[in-house]
Amino acid sequence: MCDQDLWTDMVPGLEALGRIHYGNVYEDSTLEGMAERVLGHAPESFVLVGFSMGGFVARILALMAPERVTGVVFIAASARGYSDEERKQRQAWHGRDDRPPRATSGAPGLHPDREHDPALVGRLRAMQRRLGRAVRARQAALVRRDGYADLERIACPALVVACRQDRLRKFAETERMAHHLPNATFEVIEDCGHMAPLEKPHELTALLARWIQAHGL
Secondary structure (H helix, E strand, O other): OOOHHHHHHHHHHHHOOOOOOOOOOOOOOOHHHHHHHHHHOOOOOEEEEEEOHHHHHHHHHHHHOOOOEEEEEEEOOOOOOOOHHHHHHHHHHHOOOOOOOOOOOOOOOOOOOOOOOHHHHHHHHHHHHHHHHHHHHHHHOOOOOOOHHHHOOOOOOEEEEEEOOOOOOOHHHHHHHHHHOOOEEEEEEOOOOOOHHHHOHHHHHHHHHHHHHHOOO
16 A cells, blocks of 8 residues: 655655656556556566565566566565465455544554654555555455465575564565575665655665665666
8 A cells, every 4th residue: 555655755866776667556456467567567677676565566577577677676575475364354454444543543564663753654644545445455355375485486686675673574574585585685674664665765775776786787
């Protein structure tokens, strides 16, 4: 449930690295469909960056078109499959219309010290409002199969970024991705919750820049 605003604070630094293209992951009900749509509107060759759910899409896309993906980045991502029970729980939660009182509702995707930050919480809620209930329902219902073994077939340079205080993604899940990727660099952003592009945009941009330059991408 994040749109283009997720990357706003990183745009100046990213534009210095190359032209930015935003993938459409809002109209499809499967990860494969999302990957095909993103690929259909992407340049002939590109560095692929997947955040959170986007990491699942990026894994599939990198295997779908290895000749076009020159490098792939996984930020606060995972390759762990969701059980049917977990998927049902996600659907039930995201289908709720009721919300906890504003005074007690924080944003668990943020670092505990920032979960009530009005600017960050406001941006998260604005993205959710813009995308709407239909997108929320489709994303919550996605079937996510275990893909750690698939990572071993991604030969291009890969950057895996974990966030130390991520409460939505287990650190071990993200770290495990780096162990399965043949050509991986693993980095950790400290003092950061799940929403790294919002919480630590400059640090994340610097990581991307150093990695891209190191591999000549």
